[in-house]
Amino acid sequence: MTEPQTIHALKGAYGDLAFSEYRGQTRVVVPLALIHDVLETLKERLGFDLLVDITCVDYLRYRGAQDRFGMVYLLANVETNERITARTFVNDPEPTVPSMVDLWAGADWLEREVWDLFGIRFSGHPDLRRIVLPDGFEAHPLRKDYPLQGRGERHNLPVIRRAEG
């Protein structure tokens, strides 16, 4: 299936999605309500069976940005080696997107990482815990309003001494 066919199929199923292209990469912006459906269609019907990455971008101080967070889903087709990037936008308060763990088991840790570093909730995720930061950590450090130096958490981590442990 060539790329125009993918775009054609998506347009046929979901009306007018915003497609764009940059240096040979096909990108589509999907409304938040449709993102799970669109990814399911891409996976089941259009052959994009490999989830390459899930990540997030905080557009807090990005020029011309209207939404706070952009979720990015990078998909690839193992047979034809095509790629497609699906993006959706989500806003404060309590940014929540549907989890993709039911489509790809590999989405589990990727979504936990986004929750950990950006504070975006994934509805339907079976085990949404912090993954790289300690459980007691309060902030979400990859947000743009979090300073590079941190807010002193490192210096106030609880110390367990050998006698107490």
Place this chain on the structure above:
Amino acid sequence: MPLTPATQTGDLAHDEPQPYLWTMNVGPQHPATHTTLRLVLKLDGERVVDAMPDIGYLHSGFEKIGEHLDYNQYVVVTDRMNYVSPAANNVAWHHAVEKLLGIEVPPRCQYIRVIISELARIGDHLTCNAAVGLDTGAFTFFMYAFNPREATLDILEAMCGARFTNSYTRVGGLTNDISPKAIAMIREFLAGMPKKLDDAEALLNRNRIFVDRTKGVGVLSKQEAINRCVTGPIGRASGVPRDLRRDEPYLAYGDFDFDVCCAEAGDCFARYLVRMAEVRQSLRIIEQAVENLPPGPVNVGIDARTRLPEKGPVYATIEGLISHFELVMANRGFKVPSEESYAAVEAPNGELGFYLVGDGTNTAYRARCRPPSFINFALFPHLIRGHMLSDVVAVLGSLNIIAAELDR
């Protein structure tokens, strides 16, 4: 090796409380984990019922740092991600940056980048297999594999001056051209390697202990491999024939003749075999690249306004100094589009890509790294369920987890 289906043991672990299950902690400092990571194992006697990985001990906020260092400076941080094959990370980072900027590097630079990527791959695969051998009791193989890996480090040192943290690439080129001495070292390395690989493989391929401990252990089916986003040698050992060098020929990979090595078994032994076979293919690629190294500059021209000028003119002439300042001053630098792009290379552990968001300044607005170790380690509970405690090290070794890349 008795195998229990994952579903059966999964039910045991979750459905009803099993008071006789033991909980055992491995790590975060443990010789068999090789890097800083922690596993909490649930054991039924000696059988692993479930495993809960706990990561983050080496989290250093590399992606946050990437939003504050410019495109040339950040290459130093990429060295620290997968420190077993840093040259591949350098290439991946600047490949992604150059895709965002729309720069095409000269052919000579592309060939040299192929050479360092493949040297890094040889080093990484040999280290991984050496560690698997060491953990399963084959200490001699460890020595046989580490010795040629040392030679790849020597070559990288001759090329860029650093053994581990290479930082060899720059936006639009390299720090310096390859020297005749380095080429001679590569030729010598290529001539000696097949014999060394034969010797090393003769130690393990039919070794009863090693085969018993790795065959049928940690089986990953093709379907599960795709479902769990696995790429690289682990995917290929499970029969996913995906290799970006062939599928999306970046740099000069389209010019070379090489095979994509696959296996179908998907167990630890298949992963070992795939890695050893890939080392031989990397040797083929390096040989073709060295013998056909195109002449010409290694960097894009000064008119492209991306590559820092040579130090000679910078120190000696006013024009050189101005062109240097034009690039390094905070409000100057090269033009970056306000766009987003993703570019990936086939790193030794799998697809290593960077998702970059440019905002017009010298610094990335977002520098997301798609780390293969992170995605591979998520497999671990799935692979180890139902196996024995002593298989933990075989599975962990064959996944080749580098914790610095895992946590970033």
